[in-house]
Amino acid sequence: xxxxxxxxxxxxxxxxxxxxxxxxxxxxxxxxxxxxxxxxxxxxxxxxxxxxxxxxxxxxxxxxxxxxxxxxxxxxxxxxxxxxxxxxxxxxxxxxxxxxxxxxxxxxxxxxxxxxxxxxxxxxxxxxxxxxxxxxxxxxxxxxxxxxxxxxxxxxxxxxxxxxxxxxxxxxxxxxxxxxxxxxxxxxxxxxxxxxxxxxxxxxxxxxxxxxxxxxxxxxxxxxxxxxxxxxxxxxxxxxxxxxxxxxxxxxxxxxxxxxxxxxxxxxxxxxxxxxxxxxxxxxxxxxxxxxxxxxxxxxxxxxxxxxxxxxxxxxxxxxxxxxxxxxxxxxxxxxxxxxxxxxxxxxxxxxxxxxxxxxxxxxxxxxxxxxxxxxxxxxxxxxxxxxxxxxxxxxxxxxxxxxxxxxxxxxxxxxxxxxxxxxxxxxxxxxxxxxxxxxxxxxxxxxxxxxxxxxxxxxxxxxxxxxxxxxxxxxxxxxxxxxxxxxxxxxxxxxxxxxxxxxxxxxxxxxxxxxxxxxxxxxxxxxxx
Numbered sequence: 271x272x273x274x275x276x277x278x279x280x281x282x283x284x285x286x287x288x289x290x291x292x293x294x295x296x297x298x299x300x301x302x303x304x305x306x307x308x309x310x311x312x313x314x315x316x317x318x319x320x321x322x323x324x325x326x327x328x329x330x331x332x333x334x335x336x337x338x339x340x341x342x343x344x345x346x347x348x349x350x351x352x353x354x355x356x357x358x359x360x361x362x363x364x365x366x367x368x369x370x371x372x373x374x375x376x377x378x379x380x381x382x383x384x385x386x387x388x389x390x391x392x393x394x395x396x397x398x399x400x401x402x403x404x405x406x407x408x409x410x411x412x413x414x415x416x417x418x419x420x421x422x423x424x425x426x427x428x429x430x431x432x433x434x435x436x437x438x439x440x441x442x443x444x445x446x447x448x449x450x451x452x453x454x455x456x457x458x459x460x461x462x463x464x465x466x467x468x469x470x471x472x473x474x475x476x477x478x479x480x481x482x483x484x485x486x487x488x489x490x491x492x493x494x495x496x497x498x499x500x501x502x503x504x505x506x507x508x509x510x511x512x513x514x515x516x517x518x519x520x521x522x523x524x525x526x527x528x529x530x531x532x533x534x535x536x537x538x539x540x541x542x543x544x545x546x547x548x549x550x551x552x553x554x555x556x557x558x559x560x561x562x563x564x565x566x567x568x569x570x571x572x573x574x575x576x577x578x579x580x581x582x583x584x585x586x587x588x589x590x591x592x593x594x595x596x597x598x599x600x601x602x603x604x605x606x607x608x609x610x611x612x613x614x615x616x617x618x619x620x621x622x623x624x625x626x627x628x629x630x631x632x633x634x635x636x637x638x639x640x641x642x643x644x645x646x647x648x649x650x651x652x653x654x655x656x657x658x659x660x661x662x663x664x665x666x667x668x669x670x671x672x673x674x675x676x677x678x679x680x681x682x683x684x685x686x687x688x689x690x691x692x693x694x695x696x697x698x699x700x701x702x703x704x705x706x707x708x709x710x711x712x713x714x715x716x717x718x719x720x721x722x723x724x725x726x727x728x729x730x731x732x733x734x735x736x737x738x739x740x741x742x743x744x745x746x747x748x749x750x751x752x753x754x755x756x757x758x759x760x761x762x763x764x765x766x767x768x769x770x771x772x773x774x775x776x777x778x779x780x781x782x783x784x785x786x787x788x789x790x791x792x793x794x795x796x797x798x799x800x
Contacts, residue, residue: 331704331770336694338567343560343707345736349552350533351420353559353595354380361571361598367409368619369603370477374409376598379416385515386417386470389506392515393468395448397422397528400535402441402449402466403582404428404459406605410472410508411581412591414450419533419552423448426547427536427582430455436545438462440537443547444743450508454486454493465502472508474605529553535743536584538682547743548682550584557736558685559592561706565690566593566623566651573599574648576621578607578630584686585655588737589625599623609637613644620648624673627656631667631675639670646671651693653678655686658774661699677702679774683758685737689772701771702764709735712757713766719759728775731764732757 332341346352357366358380366379374382390401401418403425405411418425426444428437430452437458441449449459449466453473459466474486533552537545575594579586594601602619604611607630615621631654638644652667652675659677668675676691679702688709691697705711713729715721723729738758741749752759763775 329705329710329770330768334692334696334704334769334771336567336692336696339564339692340707343557343564345553345557345560347529347553348556349419349527349529349531350555350592351383351416353556353592354383354416354420357595357598364571364598365600366595367412367577367601367603369409370479372409372477379409379412381517382413382512383416383420384517385512386413387420388515388517389470389511390417390421390423390448393448393504395421395423398424398531399448400424400426400444400446402426402428402437402444402446402451402459404430404437404449404451404455405472405582406430406452407577407581407586407603408452408472408474408605409603410450412601413512414470415581415587415591424532425534427534427587428458429537429580429582430458432458432537434458434461436537439545440547441466444535449503454490457493460503467504468506469503470506470508470511529556530740532740532743534584534587536582536682546745546748548584549740549743550685551740554685554737554739555588555592557708558588558687559596561708561737562589562593562687562690563596565693565706566653567693568593568597568599568623571598573597573623574619574621575599575601576612576615576619576624577601577603578612579625579627584682585680586625588685588687589653589655607633609633613638613646616646616649617644622648622650624649624652626652626654628654628659628663629657631659632663635663635666635670639667644670646673649673652676653690653693655680664699679703679772681760681762683739683752684733684735684760685739687737688733688735698771701767701773703772704770705733705735705772709733709737711766711772713764716763719754725768726765728763728765731760731762731772731774733760734758 335341358376362377363375365373366376367374395401401414401423403411403414403418405414415425426440426446428440428449434457438461441462442464446466448468448470450470451459453471456469456471459469475490476483478486529552531551532549533555534550535547538548539545573594575590577586577590579590581587581591590601602615602621604615612630612634631652649671650673652673654664654675655678664675664677667673674693674695676693676697678687678690680686680688687706688711689702689705691701691703697703710733712732713723713727714732715723716730719730719732734757741753762777764772765775766772
């Protein structure tokens, strides 16, 4: 089993590379039991396994895939820096991202990422070192992500919504040496027990509208006074640092080595509620990009994605940054979701895809779209995740926009997406859709997690696929709790119908037992809503 830190570690506790398994994993499963052997991150599902003793097909969802969606994919054996290289090679002059009045092409984005990677290496970054990225959605966020991967580093996702103690804890756990951040967020980093050796700082000064700019200036003065003082860290200005850097070729970004090395670490409550650091590999994220690009039936070099979900979360990282780069899509970036701003961006930039959460769609419906008609005709596909999507919200947004709106499911430990509703009109409201390509799912008893449940019965949802994490950083015990016999135990209670459509019932730990009956909070909430 791939072990994240730490019996064998490299510089500053970074895991050493692992050799691939000697033989393909066994995908056959004993009748009514979850068994077999599988290495997270290595799996390439190619065989058809049988779960049922009577020989029925184990993956009924495959019969309900939209036309053209393959059951299995061939994934590039590359590190993540390759994604940006191939996008810039195929679509050099296409706009990679819009932010206010800024437009950056893929060729320019690649150049900036290469320059920042050069800065990292010049400042002493070694392969496997961790780089904290503490930024809202900005062009610099894209640059920092790809630069870290090109330089051989591991991104640690630091959320601007965190408090200083949370950032301190995550930086200490992962051993962050460098941090890329926004000037008004630097106090969160400077208070760390062990401040980073290097901070590369950007700003929004001069980039916002007049009123927003005044508000930002006031916040900056309140937090920083007249300058950025961090006596324990070397500080470089983002634009100045990359302007003075010379692009050097880094073969490790495109030679395919180390694809199962850690690439992205993000905090999560995990499946048990205690904070942990999910670790995703280069292959996990490449596989997820390919899965989502195929499921969305995106057209290469033609899509425009409204990018308002925060990049510091795995949902936006995979469904916007990774998939978008794989497709050569243009990202319409905004650092904060506001319904009116979102509609203005839709009308001016004409996005074709919009990854969202239910609260976004509900706010758009109630605060903007009910008041007057807006031209959202460019929008074709909306995938909602993060929480259950009420049918009324999805249907109303479809009426306003004409877009196909489906629900998806995932968790940070799985890259995060494992299920999505079909985008061909066959999605079933109230379900999370079907497992995506190369993704297996099973419903097992909630007590032991080993007995497969009959069709339609409630049990714990288990998943496996090439997007499932390496494990929790420096926490082998917690990893072993959720990754068992090759399956990720999600902690979510779910059902699966005869067609392979899954429905989330509730969290396993939220189950209420009264008078001998199982009662799920979701059912109680539905009664209260009615």
